[in-house]
Amino acid sequence: MRFLAVALPALLAAGLILGGSAVRAVDAGTAPAASPIYGVTVPDGYRAWQLVGVAQETGALDELRAVVGNARALDAYRSGTLPFPDGTVLVKRAWTRVPSAEFAPAFVPGGATTVQVMVKDSRRYAATGGWGFGRFVDGKPADAAQHETCFACHSANVRDHDFVFTRLAP
Numbered sequence: 001m002r003f004l005a006v007a008l009p010a011l012l013a014a015g016l017i018l019g020g021s022a023v024r025a026v027d028a029g030t031a032p033a034a035s036p037i038y039g040v041t042v043p044d045g046y047r048a049w050q051l052v053g054v055a056q057e058t059g060a061l062d063e064l065r066a067v068v069g070n071a072r073a074l075d076a077y078r079s080g081t082l083p084f085p086d087g088t089v090l091v092k093r094a095w096t097r098v099p100s101a102e103f104a105p106a107f108v109p110g111g112a113t114t115v116q117v118m119v120k121d122s123r124r125y126a127a128t129g130g131w132g133f134g135r136f137v138d139g140k141p142a143d144a145a146q147h148e149t150c151f152a153c154h155s156a157n158v159r160d161h162d163f164v165f166t167r168l169a170p
């Protein structure tokens with residue numbers, strides 16, 4: 001019983017037993033998993049960040065997506081600041097799209113597919129428009145080949161919006 005009194009609060013604080021699996025386990029003895037190429041990690045506390053926007057991707061992925069941002073990101077969005085300032089962090093959460101059991105015309109998030117992170121650091125990521133990228137599946141970074149496609153896609157499609165697809169939802 002004493003173990004539960006000590007361990008349960010620690011597990012809750014680490015996010016390990018809050019309604020499903022955590023994006024990554026917190027272990028003080030190890031560094032968080034970082035993306036290849038960019039060295040980006042999943043930011044602590046991102047689940048509590050404010051919503052920037054949502055999207056549905058059709059086709060093969062058939063996902064629901066929500067993008068959240070840190071305070072610097074939201075300040076830039078609200079003020080219309082482009083390029084985004086260094087320190088901006090955006091996190092895209094993605095889920096499979098499944099029919100709602102309670103409301104037939106609606107779709108809701110199913111299983112999580114990825115967590116994708118963009119970090120603005122104009123010096124560190126000068127070669128990629130100032131952005132570092134991370135794509136994580138089950139808390140683990142995707143391979144280098146997948147990360148090699150990030151900037152090419154952003155550059156081809158949203159160069160005029162500082163390489164960011166998501167607009168602030170009204």
